Amino acid sequence: MSAAKIVEDVIKANVIAVFSKSYCPYCTRVKKALPSLNQSSIKILELDEMSNGSELQNSLAEKTGQRSVPNIFINGTHVGGCDDFFAKQKSGEIEKLLKQ
């Protein structure tokens, strides 16, 4: 399966999809905040622990223009990275996306 298809499937199959790296402190901040969103449909992919992680990262960069991790999607919408996530949580945008 192509990297692009894997990325699309993960985004489609989960309310929250986080493309992460296990050692990334920004990813850790987001992962720690996820339980407060009270969602059961959450998928976290640790790209640094996957053999095709670089291909998935390339595909994400092509799709979103964002190469960094975390790369977060909610209900199919690209949220962005850690800073974007917390800014959008503050503004109420995350709650809005979760209700879609």
Ligand SMILES: N[C@@H](CCC(=O)N[C@@H](CS)C(=O)NCC(=O)O)C(=O)O
């Ligand atoms: N401002 C970004 C910072 C994210 C960041 O710098 N992530 C690093 C890992 S800690 C990264 O993606 N580096 C490039 C890479 O791993 O390929 C955010 O808020 O998400």
